[in-house]
Amino acid sequence: xxxxxxxxDLYEANAATVSAHSAGALNAARADALELLKRVGRLPxxxxxxxxxxxxxxxxxxxxxxxxxxxxxPVDLAAVFxxxxxxxxxxxxxxxxxxxxxxxxxxxxIPEGVTVMSLAAAAAEMPDVVEKYYxxxxxxxxxxxxxxxxxxxxxxGVFIHVCRGVKAAKPMQIVNLLSSPVPLMAVRRVLVVAEExxxxxxxxxxxxxxxxxxxxxxxxEIYAGKGAHVNVCDMEESSSGTSRFSQLFAEQxxxxxxxxxxxxxxxxxxxxxxxxxxxGSRAVTTLDGMAIGNGEQHIxxxxxxxxxxxxxxxxxxFKYVLDGSSSGAFAGTIxxxxxxxxxxxxxxNRNILASREARxxxxxxxxxxxxxxxxxxxxxxxxxxQNALFYMRQRGIPLAEARMMLMQAFMMDIIDNVGIDGxxxxxxxxxxxxxxxxxxxxxxxxxxxxx
Amino acid sequence: xxxxxxxxxxxxxxxxxDGGKEILHGVDLTVRPGxxxxxxxxxxxxxxxxxxxxxxxxxxxVTAGTATLHGVNLLDLAPEDRSHEGLFLSFQYPxxxxxxxxxxxxxxxxxxxxxxxxxxxxxxxxxxKLMRRKREIVELDNKLASRSVxxxxxxxxxxxxxxxQMAVLEPRLAILDETDSGLDIDALRVVAGGVNKLxxxxxxxxxxxxxxxxxxxxxxxxxxxxxxxxxVRSGGPELAxxxxxxxxxxxxxxxxxxxxxxx
Numbered sequence: 001x002x003x004x005x006x007x008x009d010l011y012e013a014n015a016a017t018v019s020a021h022s023a024g025a026l027n028a029a030r031a032d033a034l035e036l037l038k039r040v041g042r043l044p045x046x047x048x049x050x051x052x053x054x055x056x057x058x059x060x061x062x063x064x065x066x067x068x069x070x071x072x073x074p075v076d077l078a079a080v081f082x083x084x085x086x087x088x089x090x091x092x093x094x095x096x097x098x099x100x101x102x103x104x105x106x107x108x109x110i111p112e113g114v115t116v117m118s119l120a121a122a123a124a125e126m127p128d129v130v131e132k133y134y135x136x137x138x139x140x141x142x143x144x145x146x147x148x149x150x151x152x153x154x155x156x157g158v159f160i161h162v163c164r165g166v167k168a169a170k171p172m173q174i175v176n177l178l179s180s181p182v183p184l185m186a187v188r189r190v191l192v193v194a195e196e197x198x199x200x201x202x203x204x205x206x207x208x209x210x211x212x213x214x215x216x217x218x219x220x221e222i223y224a225g226k227g228a229h230v231n232v233c234d235m236e237e238s239s240s241g242t243s244r245f246s247q248l249f250a251e252q253x254x255x256x257x258x259x260x261x262x263x264x265x266x267x268x269x270x271x272x273x274x275x276x277x278x279x280g281s282r283a284v285t286t287l288d289g290m291a292i293g294n295g296e297q298h299i300x301x302x303x304x305x306x307x308x309x310x311x312x313x314x315x316x317x318f319k320y321v322l323d324g325s326s327s328g329a330f331a332g333t334i335x336x337x338x339x340x341x342x343x344x345x346x347x348x349n350r351n352i353l354a355s356r357e358a359r360x361x362x363x364x365x366x367x368x369x370x371x372x373x374x375x376x377x378x379x380x381x382x383x384x385x386q387n388a389l390f391y392m393r394q395r396g397i398p399l400a401e402a403r404m405m406l407m408q409a410f411m412m413d414i415i416d417n418v419g420i421d422g423x424x425x426x427x428x429x430x431x432x433x434x435x436x437x438x439x440x441x442x443x444x445x446x447x448x449x450x451x
Numbered sequence: 452x453x454x455x456x457x458x459x460x461x462x463x464x465x466x467x468x469d470g471g472k473e474i475l476h477g478v479d480l481t482v483r484p485g486x487x488x489x490x491x492x493x494x495x496x497x498x499x500x501x502x503x504x505x506x507x508x509x510x511x512x513v514t515a516g517t518a519t520l521h522g523v524n525l526l527d528l529a530p531e532d533r534s535h536e537g538l539f540l541s542f543q544y545p546x547x548x549x550x551x552x553x554x555x556x557x558x559x560x561x562x563x564x565x566x567x568x569x570x571x572x573x574x575x576x577x578x579x580k581l582m583r584r585k586r587e588i589v590e591l592d593n594k595l596a597s598r599s600v601x602x603x604x605x606x607x608x609x610x611x612x613x614x615x616q617m618a619v620l621e622p623r624l625a626i627l628d629e630t631d632s633g634l635d636i637d638a639l640r641v642v643a644g645g646v647n648k649l650x651x652x653x654x655x656x657x658x659x660x661x662x663x664x665x666x667x668x669x670x671x672x673x674x675x676x677x678x679x680x681x682x683v684r685s686g687g688p689e690l691a692x693x694x695x696x697x698x699x700x701x702x703x704x705x706x707x708x709x710x711x712x713x714x
Contacts, residue, residue, distance in 0.1 A: 386509070391546040393530035394506050394539075395560040395616060396567075405559065409550025409599075 002042050003061040004145065008034070011152050014068045021070045022155040024123035025134040026189070032140075033151035040145050053329035053361050054271045054300040056146055059243045064185035064215050066153055073097060073180055089422050090173035090203060091116065097178060097186040099156050113166030114200070115159065119189055122159035129161060133193050137221040138249040142275045142304065147247055150187055150219045157189035162198040164225070171201035171231075171420045178216055178242060179209035190220040194228040194256075201231040201420050208238035218246040224256035226280065231419045235263040236270060237430070240295060243269040254280030254309070261418050262289040263427070264299045265434050274303040281309035289318035290414045292407075292434055293326030293358070300329040307345060308337040316347040319414055321407045321435075322358035331363040334377065338369035349379040352410055354403065404435045456521075457655050458482040458624055463516035464680075465504040474500045476680035477516065482624065485652045489666055489691060490659045492677035493699045498659045499543060501677065502626045506540040507533050520624060534560075535567040537623030537654075541613040541630050548600040553612075556600045557582065557619055564620065585618040589645040606633035607642075614645040625649075626657045631665040643668030663695035676702055 011018060011034065019027045046055035067073065073096070091109060093116055094101045100118035110116055123130045138147055158174055178186055194200050208214060224230045236244060244267060252258050262272050276285055291299040305314050320328040334345045351360045364377040384406050392402035408431055415427045458480065465475040474497045482488055492498050504511045505518060507530035518525045523536050548556070561581075562572040573581065586596060589611045601609050610630055617625055627646065631639055646656065646669050658669055666674075666688065674690040675682045678699070683706045684690065694702075 385546075385548075387546045388548045390506075390508055390530060391542065391548070392556070392560075394534055394542075395556070396531050396534035396563045396620065397556075397559045398531045398563055399529070401559055401563065405551050405555070406548070409548065412550035 003057045003059075004037060004041065004043050004149065006063065007060070007066070007149055007153065008037055010066060010068070017068050018153065018155060021068075022120045022123070024127045025131045026120060026123050026154060028131075029135045029151050033148040036140060036148045037145055037152060043145050043149070050302065050331065052331065052363070053327070054269070054298065056245065056271065059215065059245055059269060059271070060149070060185075060217075062183060062213055062215070064183050064213075065180075066185050066187060067097060067099075068155075070099070070155065073184075090171045092173045092175065093158065094175045094177060095158060095188060097180065097184060098154070098188045100158055111166075111169065113163040114168050114172075115161040116172055117159050119157040119159040119191060120155060122161075122191075129193065130159065130191065133221065133223050134191055135221075137223055137251045138219055138247065139275070143219070143247055143249070143273075146217070146245060147219060150189065150217050150247070153187040153217075154189040154219070155187070157191070160190075160192045160200065160202065162194045162200045162228075164195040165197045166195075167199035168201065171203050171423075173203045173205065176204060176206045176216065176218075177209065178207070178214045178238065180212075180214060183213045185215040185217060188216060188218045190218070192220065192222045192230065192232075194222070194224050194230045196225040197227040198225070199229040202233070203420055203423065204232070204234045206234075206236040206238055206244065208242040213241045213243070215243040215245070218244070220246070220248040222248070222250040222258070224250065224252045224258050224283075226253045227255045228253070229257045231259045233261040233263065233418055233420055233423065234272075235261075235265060236267050237265045238267050240268045240297065242267060245271050247273045248275070250274075250276045252276070252278045252280060252283040252285065255282045256280065257284040259286040259419050260288070261414070262287075262301065263414075264289075264291040264293075265430060266292070267297055267299060269298045271300045272302065274301075274305070276303070276305045276314075278305075278307050278309050278312040278314070282311045283309055284312070285314040286417070287314070287316045288414050288417055289330075290411055291318070291320040291322075291328055292411075292431070293320070293322045293328055294324035295326060296324070297326040298328070299326070301332075302330075303332040304335070305333070305345070305347075306335040306337060307340045307343040310341045310343070312340065312343045312345075314343075314345045317414065317417075318349045319411060320349075320351040320360060321354060321410060322351065322360055323354040325355075325357040327359040327361075329361045330379070331365070332377070333365040333367060334375060335367040336370050336373050336375065340370055341372050343370075343372075344374040346375065347377040350410075351379070351381040352407065353381060353383060354407065404432075407435050408432055455483050456481055457484050457486075458518070458520055458657075460505075460518045461516055463501075463504070463518055464514045465500060465511045466514055468510050468512045471512075473514070474511070474680055475504065478677070478680070478682055480675065480682060482655050482657065484655055485650075486655045486672045487650070487669060488655070488657045489671035489674045490657060490677050490682075491661065491674060491691060491694055493703070494661075496677045497680040498677050499628055500680075502540055502628045502657070502659060505533075505626065506530060506538060531563065532567070534620070534622075535564050539617050539620055539622030539625045541610075541617060541625065541627040543629040543632060545601045545604075545609040545613055547602045547604075549602050551600050553596045553598060553600055554582070557616065560616070561619060581619065585615055588618045588648055589614045590641055591615045607635065607638035610634055610638065610642050611645070614642055614649075618645065618649055621649075621654075623654050624657070625654070626659065628659045629661065630658070631660055631662065639665065640668060663691045666691050678702060678706055
């Protein structure tokens, strides 16, 4: 039996319950998803194109429970407030496993023109908007069976909508908390609609309080209308027992600016996929990623960024520091479609292997079907600078401290480039703590899983 | 008197860690507190290797000999501990470290030294005061102190920064490896002035240089010539003037002839 079958069986036995706890567009999309899953019959295996270093099948293979019946799993919501990122300067919401939980302050303070709510509730209360975008930005062709599986089982998540011309004054912070006494798969779905000339920053913080293995299956869809500014920072600080499979789909229209930071501070097995299409002209995309691995951690980032308008610009920078026996993978493709003129697209992947056992696999790619482009791509993988290490030690800085400082310094451009006020400073601290091996939020679980 | 010896090197042999080529063939050198020694010599004679080996650069392996600093066996210590014991190396090519600010770098260095001696770390305000005071010694711009270590510094600024770090760490023995290279006259004066201000009867300096010029500013007590991995001649300050005038060829010939006759 392959990993997929158990979920198809689960769905078929509980289809009515799944739908009863969800609504509208979410339910309407399930039939096509089921059809695709049955037709293809399997999740991607390691070694297949696009999945060279990560087996999705293995990630989903454990016998995870799915909270079909929306049983109230006791979740320590106080933990949300222990998130290492200060919450005072954000509007805070939480997703407990895969159920949206608003906070009092969110309900009270969210300004007019910005909607942040449960996706299931939105599908029922404002079906027109949700139907217009849900499942339309995520493409089956790109997302394949992992996307279809999320669509099949997703019952809730977050809906964020910003009206035309509205500029949100504060970042939205969504703390995703995985917490369960039994092995659990959380199936989250996020839909972000930023209408014309709107402006929103969103910070996702993934934490995990799982004492046993958990899996988060996440699909984020982002619509950036004409001239919209969308800034997303997706930070994972989970545990070695946590697997995360995330797909982010974004569609950009004329003059929109999209900035995405994917930060893997602490994890078990992570696969992040980014599918971004510049549909309009003069769109600007920044896609940055940071991955810190040690122990047996595995971090795989995959990006497909496509320019189909004129005068588009994009910049991708992914950096990894891998220690211990951790492994990393990066595969990124920039496509400049035929007829898309005067585009500039850059992609860079830089990695440090801090131990002999750590492994990095990188595959930067460019597909250009047009003249008049400025594009570059490149990857470097090396060790810590031995000259710098000796220089620091000569000044009295002990080897371990010098290594830590160099690893942190390596990430500084990513950290400084996070476009959310106050977050860079906080991240500096979190990254330092991470490299020092000090207690993170999920320390309880990590002790059990031997990080 | 033994207690009067700060640095004592005996029969030091060192080879490249990568490939094993021997570069130092038995160096003997004794430095006493309060002294300034100059080491001169033609290119490739092993001057930088000697300083790097003393500092514990992992690119070199010591194969024979001893080196002690105020009686402590240097060769047994990690580079950071040699630093704590009072050895400072001013690099010929100071390393740029993007992303590490000068402030964090110096705080880490200073507090590591304090920890080594069982002292509490300096408070933020004490540390900043110290930095300000030491900056003045080499007229180092405050702006440089807020930047990443050596990143984008000019040649002169890098060397000033070396002397600034020396001022902060207050070493017993400073080795200045071609501190004059890449400096114009004004910068040379500032750097040399800084070194002179830091001289005390208890510490000492070894100045490695190609040129007599630096020695006009930092007056040596003893001048050594290093050639083919050995100190082949030592003398007073006048030796440096003689070398400036006559070059190294006469010493090379002397040494090479001696070797021939020995065979």
